[in-house]
Amino acid sequence: MGTYMITGATGGIGASIAESLAARGHDLLLVGRSADRLAKTATDLGSGAAAKTQTFDPAAPASVAPAPRIRTLVLDLSEPPRIEAALVEAGLPDRLDGVVHSAGVVELGRVAEMEADEWAEQLMVNLVAPAELTRLLLPALRAARGQVVFINSGSGLHANPGWSAYAASKHGLRALADSLRAEEPDLRVISVYPGRTGTDMQRKVRAQENAAYEPGSYIEPATVARVVVNALETPRDAVVTDLTLRRQSAV
Numbered sequence: 408m409g410t411y412m413i414t415g416a417t418g419g420i421g422a423s424i425a426e427s428l429a430a431r432g433h434d435l436l437l438v439g440r441s442a443d444r445l446a447k448t449a450t451d452l453g454s455g456a457a458a459k460t461q462t463f464d465p466a467a468p469a470s471v472a473p474a475p476r477i478r479t480l481v482l483d484l485s486e487p488p489r490i491e492a493a494l495v496e497a498g499l500p501d502r503l504d505g506v507v508h509s510a511g512v513v514e515l516g517r518v519a520e521m522e523a524d525e526w527a528e529q530l531m532v533n534l535v536a537p538a539e540l541t542r543l544l545l546p547a548l549r550a551a552r553g554q555v556v557f558i559n560s561g562s563g564l565h566a567n568p569g570w571s572a573y574a575a576s577k578h579g580l581r582a583l584a585d586s587l588r589a590e591e592p593d594l595r596v597i598s599v600y601p602g603r604t605g606t607d608m609q610r611k612v613r614a615q616e617n618a619a620y621e622p623g624s625y626i627e628p629a630t631v632a633r634v635v636v637n638a639l640e641t642p643r644d645a646v647v648t649d650l651t652l653r654r655q656s657a658v
């Protein structure tokens with residue numbers, strides 16, 4: 408079993424990925440802004456993983472795998488220069504099988520209206536923080552020949568009106584992934600481009616679009632998680648580099 412760090416672990420897609428990895432018995436280091444939300448996520452995951460291992464093979468309890476170890480790290484990714492000190496204080500891992508960058512923020516607005524602090528927050532959280540965190544984790548990732556997953560977006564492939572700052576951050580994230588993959592041939596680097604997914608972020612987007620949030624009309628976070636975990640489990644002779652998910656219109 409491996410050890411994975413997940414940012415945005417308290418959010419829709421990150422929490423689903425954490426749940427899937429915990430269910431497979433991996434140890435997790437969950438990153439988020441709020442100690443309370445992280446603690447709740449860790450408790451939910453711990454009990455879920457324990458329940459799964461207990462019911463997995465009732466005929467052979469002695470062979471049941473130990474429950475995954477789940478640790479948390481409070482980190483505000485809007486201030487990337489502070490990440491290094493926080494990681495050093497928490498104790499940098501020696502070996503890391505993967506990091507999943509899922510934390511993200513969105514603020515819609517036309518270029519004519521978007522102010523510098525709105526640009527800065529999206530670029531810091533969505534792009535500069537993943538770059539800085541990856542830099543700091545590289546020795547541990549190299550030690551495990553690990554994997555780096557960037558939860559990108561359809562906005563990392565095309566930029567629509569009203570989405571400039573978010574799309575710029577996600578286009579940059581794609582560039583970060585492509586350069587990293589070329590620079591670190593022992594690592595596997597995966598960019599995932601989901602369409603609209605049913606999470607709190609999508610609720611906010613719909614509100615900013617003055618439109619109703621329609622439950623059931625978006626990709627399920629668990630579906631994104633399943634795709635990510637499948638990619639992570641690709642045999643070592645290949646790497647899934649880019650994955651685009653779109654909502655299937657006739658469900």
Ligand SMILES: NC(=O)c1ccc[n+]([C@@H]2O[C@H](COP(=O)([O-])OP(=O)(O)OC[C@H]3O[C@@H](n4cnc5c(N)ncnc54)[C@H](OP(=O)(O)O)[C@@H]3O)[C@@H](O)[C@H]2O)c1
Pocket residue numbers: 414415416417418419420421438439440441444482483484485508509510511512532558559560561600601602603604605606607608609
């Ligand atoms: N939902 C969609 O339609 C959609 C589509 C394509 C791509 N994506 C991408 O998928 C990723 C996950 O989004 P989601 O839909 O799961 O959103 P979400 O439910 O709003 O979760 C966002 C996560 O990011 C964390 N976060 C936000 N700002 C942070 C900061 N300053 N420092 C640390 N953590 C911070 C949040 O932590 P807190 O709990 O502290 O707020 C939360 O865990 C994002 O990168 C997003 O851009 C989403």
